[in-house]
Amino acid sequence: MKIFWKRFKRNKLAVAGGVIVVVLFVIAVLAPFISPFNPNDIDRKHILEPPSARHPLGTDDLGRDVLSRMVYGSRISLSVGFIAIGIATIIGMLLGAVSGYYGGWTDRAIMRFIDIMLSIPTFFLVLAVIAFVGPSIWNIMIVIGFTSWMGVARLVRAEFLSLKEREFVLAAKALGASDMRIILRHIMVNSMAPVFVSAILGVASAILVESALSFLGIGVQPPTPSWGNMLTSGKDNIEIAWWLSLFPGIAILITVLSYNLFGEGLRDALDPRLWTSDR
Amino acid sequence: MLIYLIKRLLEMIPTLFGITLLSFFIIHLAPGKPTDILTELNPKITPEARLKLEKYYGLDKPIIVQYGMWLKRIVKLDFGESFSGDRRPVMERIWDTKKPLLERRLFITFLINVLSMLIIFTIAIPVGISSATHQYSLYDKITTTSVFIGFAIPSFWLALLLMMLFGVHLGWLPISGLKSMNYDSLTLMQKIWDRTLHLLLPVFVSSFGGLAGLSRYMRGSMLEVLRQDYVTTARAKGLSEKRVIYGHALRNALLPIITLLGLSVPGLIGGSVIFENIFGIPGMGQLFFMGVMTRDYPLIMGILTIGAILTLIGNLLSDIGYMLADPRIRVK
Numbered sequence: 001m002k003i004f005w006k007r008f009k010r011n012k013l014a015v016a017g018g019v020i021v022v023v024l025f026v027i028a029v030l031a032p033f034i035s036p037f038n039p040n041d042i043d044r045k046h047i048l049e050p051p052s053a054r055h056p057l058g059t060d061d062l063g064r065d066v067l068s069r070m071v072y073g074s075r076i077s078l079s080v081g082f083i084a085i086g087i088a089t090i091i092g093m094l095l096g097a098v099s100g101y102y103g104g105w106t107d108r109a110i111m112r113f114i115d116i117m118l119s120i121p122t123f124f125l126v127l128a129v130i131a132f133v134g135p136s137i138w139n140i141m142i143v144i145g146f147t148s149w150m151g152v153a154r155l156v157r158a159e160f161l162s163l164k165e166r167e168f169v170l171a172a173k174a175l176g177a178s179d180m181r182i183i184l185r186h187i188m189v190n191s192m193a194p195v196f197v198s199a200i201l202g203v204a205s206a207i208l209v210e211s212a213l214s215f216l217g218i219g220v221q222p223p224t225p226s227w228g229n230m231l232t233s234g235k236d237n238i239e240i241a242w243w244l245s246l247f248p249g250i251a252i253l254i255t256v257l258s259y260n261l262f263g264e265g266l267r268d269a270l271d272p273r274l275w276t277s278d279r
Numbered sequence: 280m281l282i283y284l285i286k287r288l289l290e291m292i293p294t295l296f297g298i299t300l301l302s303f304f305i306i307h308l309a310p311g312k313p314t315d316i317l318t319e320l321n322p323k324i325t326p327e328a329r330l331k332l333e334k335y336y337g338l339d340k341p342i343i344v345q346y347g348m349w350l351k352r353i354v355k356l357d358f359g360e361s362f363s364g365d366r367r368p369v370m371e372r373i374w375d376t377k378k379p380l381l382e383r384r385l386f387i388t389f390l391i392n393v394l395s396m397l398i399i400f401t402i403a404i405p406v407g408i409s410s411a412t413h414q415y416s417l418y419d420k421i422t423t424t425s426v427f428i429g430f431a432i433p434s435f436w437l438a439l440l441l442m443m444l445f446g447v448h449l450g451w452l453p454i455s456g457l458k459s460m461n462y463d464s465l466t467l468m469q470k471i472w473d474r475t476l477h478l479l480l481p482v483f484v485s486s487f488g489g490l491a492g493l494s495r496y497m498r499g500s501m502l503e504v505l506r507q508d509y510v511t512t513a514r515a516k517g518l519s520e521k522r523v524i525y526g527h528a529l530r531n532a533l534l535p536i537i538t539l540l541g542l543s544v545p546g547l548i549g550g551s552v553i554f555e556n557i558f559g560i561p562g563m564g565q566l567f568f569m570g571v572m573t574r575d576y577p578l579i580m581g582i583l584t585i586g587a588i589l590t591l592i593g594n595l596l597s598d599i600g601y602m603l604a605d606p607r608i609r610v611k
Contacts, residue, residue, distance in 0.1 A: 013427075116297040118542070119594070121586040123549025124567060125302065128579055131571040132309035208433055212553055215435050216568070235439055235557070239447050249436035256431035 007269040014265020020258035028074045035068035039225050048241050058243040060233055066243065069225035070251050076226040077255060080141050080210040081203040087145025088206075089199050092152025097183050099153065100160025107157075114150045122147040126209065127218065135218045144206050152198055159191030193270050200263035204256040211252050227252050280602065287598055291591045298587040299353070299580070303346050306579055312338060313362050313574040336362065336576075349580065358581035363573035369581040372566060381474070385585065387457065388555070388562035391478065392547045395486035396540075403490050404536070407497020411532075412524060414502065422494065429491030434550060438484045438557045445480065453477050455559035481558045485550055489543055496539060501532040533604055541597035544590045 008014060027034065036056075043063030051058045057066040099110040126143050133139050163169060164187060172186050213219030214228025215235075222229050227248040234245030314332050333339050337348060352359055358369035373385050380386055410419040446454030453459065457477050458470075465473060504510065505528055513523045551564035559565075563582055570578035 112294070112297070116294055116301060119294060119545065119587055119590045120298055120302060120583065121545040121548040121590065123546075123552060124583055124586060125305065127552060127568070128306055128571050128583075129309055132306075132574065204431070211433055212435055215433075216553065216556060218571075231436060231439060238439065238443055242443060245436075245439045245443060249433065249439070252433050252436065253428070253431050256433075257427060260427060260430055 004269050008265055011265045011268065013261050014269075017258040017261030017263075017265060020254065021262050024074055024078065024255055024258070027071060028078050031071050031075055035065075035071040037065035037068040039064065039069040039072040040223050041065070048237065048244075050241075051243055057247045058241070060230070060241075060244055061237055066230070066247055069230060070227065070248055073225045073227045073230060073248065073251065074255070076137065076220050076224065077207045077210060077252070080137065080144070080220075081207045081259075083141040084144035084148070084206040084210075085199050085202040087142065088147075088149040088202060089152050089195060091146070092149035093156050093188070093195060095149070096153035096156025097160055097188060100157035101164060101179070101183055101187070110153070111157075114153060117147070117150050123209070123212075126213070127216070130213065131218050135213075135221055137220055137224075140210055140213060140219055144209055148202060148206065148209075151202070152195060155194055155198055156188075156191055159194065160187055163187045163190055194267075197263055197267045197270065200259055200266065204259035204263070207252065207256055207259070283602070284599070287595060291595065295584075295587060295591060299350070299584055300346065302583045302587075303349065303580060304342065306576060306583075307342050307345065313576060314338070315574070349577075353584065358584070359577035361570075361578050362575045363570070363578070369577050372578065373563065373581060373585065382457075382561070384561060384563050384566050387560060388548070388551050388564060389589075391481055391485060391554075391560070391562065392544075392551065394478070394482045395489065395547065396543075398482065398486040399489040399493055399543075400540075403493035404497050404533075407494040408501055408524070408529065408532075410494070411498045411501035411505065412520075419498075423498075426491045426495045429487060430495070432487070434484055434488055435553050435557055437487060438480070438554055441480055441484065442557070452480055454480070457560055481554050481560060484554050484558075485547065488550070489547065493536065493539065493543075497532070497536055500535050501528065504528045504532040507531075530604060534601065537597050537600040537604060539597075540600065541590075541594035544593035545586070548586045548589060 041064060043059065045063065046055070046059050047063045048061055049055055049059045049063075055065050055067065057070065060066055060069070095110050095114075099107045126147055129143050130139055133143075169182060169186055172182050177186070210219055211226070211228035211231070214226045215231050217229070217232060219228055220226035230248040231245060234241070234248065237244055312333070313336065314329050330339070337345055340348075349359070356370065358373075360366050360368050361372060374383050376383075406422055410422045413419050442454045445452040453476060457474065459465075459473050459477075462470065462473060510523060510528055513527045514520075518526070548564075551562060552568055553564070554560070555562045555564035556568060563585070567579065567582045569575075570582065
């Protein structure tokens with residue numbers, strides 16, 4: 001743990017990413033207190049105003065404050081990211097554990113299922129299902145969750161394959177521990193680190209998928225502000241209001257970037273293979 | 280090698296079967312029916328008329344029977360008739376033989392994806408190599424940073440920004456469609472130029488994400504290989520750095536990249552929905568989006584199946600590439 005901290009701290013970009021991740025959290029939680037306006041207040045006198053002292057990031061086509069809408073939008077992005085990846089991680093851990101621990105035909109069936117899932121253009125499937133069941137934030141979380149568990153499953157399976165023959169597992173088995181106990185208490189605990197890293201990176205891609213869906217109009221529905229659907233109005237006003245297209249995209253960029261930097265930093269710090277090749 | 284290929288081809292069949300089965304059930308079991316939309320459009324429609332319509336589409340039968348019927352037709356490459364619009368066969372909407380090749384939907388999407396793939400590979404591999412061989416140099420730092428940013432940029436946002444810059448402010452490039460209004464009156468050279476200009480932004484946007492990803496992987500893979508003993512040996516023999524890198528290391532570093540080729544196909548195809556929507560390109564992605572909005576089951580299934588076939592072909596091609604690059608597999 002100590003080595004891990006030392007190594008993580010040395011990677012300045014990763015630390016910066018981690019700090020921004022925390023700051024974004026705080027912004028999302030404190031949204032009502034820090035946003036200068038109500039995100040849904042329509043102000044017909046100030047439509048499509050460029051950035052000014054009153055509206056630092058301008059106003060949209062209904063006169064709503066872009067900064068406030070972005071602050072509230074962070075709530076959507078973060079909650080979709082976390083809950084979707086929470087679902088994906090649970091499914092992935094479950095299937096990966098069963099597959100790696102039991103092996104045999106269960107393993108083959110699950111691996112084949114993963115191959116199938118990886119060969120479907122998932123974005124198409126996500127699009128179709130959400131359009132059918134109706135776009136709501138919960139549906140988006142569930143559908144993204146159900147289509148992004150494959151990486152975790154493979155990861156957990158690989159961990160299980162390498163850990164299940166190790167002495168401490170064999171010892172537990174010899175002592176008569178149940179399968180369930182071995183899976184949860186002995187092996188899973190030891191494979192948590194890579195799962196955590198892949199979850200952090202997963203949050204970033206879930207946020208990207210959500211914003212793309214909202215941008216296409218089948219994600220989070222207006223008037224609820226999300227970074228993706230704010231960009232839709234940016235596209236509609238592309239010839240007159242550059243700020244509508246620029247700022248929400250920067251928010252997505254910074255968020256995804258910091259999750260990626262943070263996640264990669266964690267991975268490098270956790271990877272013992274890289275410890276020796278230290279500079 | 281031939282036996283291996285045949286085996287791989289045969290293995291694709293159950294996978295394809297699984298994909299279609301899974302997609303079919305997900306699509307058909309999702310709440311709501313295609314006839315709902317007709318009812319919404321025409322509130323006067325009677326329940327009897329609705330049932331008749333469902334019967335006409337075959338939606339009254341149990342889902343497994345419906346799948347069987349679909350499968351029977353698919354073997355003959357018949358994707359059925361579209362539910363929406365003028366009820367044309369799905370195949371005709373995807374691959375309209377009456378239109379010139381350049382205006383068939385499947386070809387348009389295919390062309391853009393192949394072009395982006397080519398761009399991704401020709402740029403990302405050299406960038407990855409040089410940033411690995413110059414690890415921690417300024418060049419490496421700049422490329423690594425841009426890769427991280429490239430990874431995090433939502434492609435549709437990039438498309439918006441580029442449209443705003445080149446289309447609206449500078450007026451250099453067209454921002455939607457595949458050809459200009461006056462296309463028919465142009466000479467051949469002008470026609471080619473016109474098409475190229477229209478393709479520039481879409482191809483760039485669709486290759487951007489992959490570019491970042493691939494050069495990152497290439498760098499990682501190259502660094503891994505450069506740590507190996509045989510590279511040290513090659514250096515110890517006194518080979519020039521060029522020979523070491525291009526003669527010994529590159530081939531091994533390329534192996535994991537070849538696998539990525541196959542894996543990147545679904546992402547590219549999925550991305551086409553987004554950029555075809557933004558740039559108003561009449562390809563498969565746009566058609567799929569229309570199909571989804573009108574609950575056009577045969578159309579959705581048709582496009583999903585074609586997407587899956589393309590993905591499997593991509594996987595197969597990357598397997599073949601792997602074999603060509605790695606003699607160890609060829610022997611097996």
